[in-house]
Amino acid sequence: GDSVTQMEGPVTLSEEAFLTINCTYTATGYPSLFWYVQYPGEGLQLLLKATKADDKGSNKGFEATYRKETTSFHLEKGSVQVSDSAVYFCALSYSGAGSYQLTFGKGTKLSVIP
């Protein structure tokens, strides 16, 4: 079945460091890909998404590019802030019937220290 694999956490970075969180997927078709973020005590929020190969999703300084050839959707940010400390989830779903079924990775906890 479909699955999403994320890099193991936790990840600890200093403020203004460069962030990469790796995400690869296994899917039978051509899914849409998502990054969700969960801040402490809150629900998961959609951070960005891409619906087809070579699309780049971006939001709040984060970006990720849908790479069909490597089945990857790595999350990057050029300069992290303390406020970016959260758990990040990579996910996929298919368009059309059943598109509401999201398949998530385990999540990667990021801590940014001043």
Add this chain to the structure above:
Amino acid sequence: NAGVMQNPRHLVRRRGQEARLRCSPVKGHSHVYWYRQLPEEGLKFMVYLQKENIIDESGMPKERFSAEFPKEGPSILRIQQVVRGDSAAYFCASSPGSFYEQYFGPGTRLTVT
């Protein structure tokens, strides 16, 4: 606007007891989804409900688990005769329609002792 509310946030049950998890969707949302995150795993889809209807329960364990979303009040995920393997975080999400973004609650962490 209030987001998705889940309660309780933490629930401890002994083996054999019943667990009831509640989810109040975003105001105006009539579609609710439940996901489960077992230790060391990603969130997995369990069930999709609209008001008074179960649309897709393909991810629900066949026994002991049930879900409802009544005309009035929150959605309820009910687990009867809990076992240690039910210990997990249970997340609820809501949306205004099935092709819309899902808004997630903070989750309920169930511990079975």
